[in-house]
Amino acid sequence: MKKITSFFVILFLTTTFLSGFKSNAQDNLDTPKSEFGLLVQYLEENGNFINTEAPAIVSADEIKANLGNKKYLVIDIRSESWFAYGHIKNAVNVAASELLNYFETKITPSNFDKITIVCYSGQSAAYYASLLRLSGYSNVFNLKWGMSSWADEFAEKAWVKNSTNMFADKLQTKPNETPAIGSLPIINTGKAEAKEILKERVKGAFAKPYSELIVKADSVFKSPSDFYIVNYVNEEKYNFGHIEGAVRYEPKASMSSSTSLFTLPADKKILVNCSTGQSAAYVVAYLHILGYDVSNLAYGSNSFMNKTIVEKGWDGFSAKEIKNFPVVE
16 A cells, blocks of 8 residues: 555656646746747648758769759859869858848759758768758758768868877766756747748858857867766767767657757857767757857867777768769869
8 A cells, every 4th residue: 555655756856847847948938929839830830850860961873973963053152262173063152141132032842852051071061951951941951071072182172181099998888867948048039920030140150150069079188077968879878978068859759849949048158069970960059040159060080989889880981981082063
């Protein structure tokens, strides 16, 4: 009898806690409906991209196989000088800050089966592909590993140089608890409709250089407490080892109003970490749109434990990722 009574007490307390958890979030979102709340609701009701499909990544092999396919468009966002040095056949060079304008005024995006954004490493391309996806362009992807997957000469300057093991012995294995809901971001575009709020937020995101949204591993390991670290990986990878203080958020599930989105702090810099920095870049774009102060860990876990994740098959960068396909000069 005592065991049954204890069970119902625990059940009551758990239900009460969860009800309070939801209530706190609702109080922050309602009356009057905040721009943040409107935007979250709109994005979740219109594809919920981050929690369903992201990341949207294609391989160098696929691009190579479709070089003659007019339904495949490759947009290279690297500098004009690097594009001139060498690029993928039929690719067009568009500055990242001009991508949205290019989609709206220069092309008819729906005419293409796939539009692939290409950069040096795949990370900034993933960020901008995410912004375009959130804007409704559902046929946009990024090239995995960027031009580093295309030829050695590009890989040497990006992934080869930045794949290290320098902090592999500094990892924490103890899990860190997800915090309770706190304050939520305040967005103030002055718009009343969610679609217009999104448009303003995306426009502002394209105006901000991606370079301002990245943090390197040495800065993080030097002072991990400066960040709220989101480890955007599965449980196996997280339990093997993570940066001190990092909290695990399940890919394709945790950035939702019904799961863990509201546990992210609005008053501290958030750092998103995945294996490659590419999945994380999609999340960074989403959170940036929602008003969070967020950055991406450059080159992901490859930047500090590359050997381990290569050996375990966890999206580690190695020479086999470099295809050495022809380039146009």
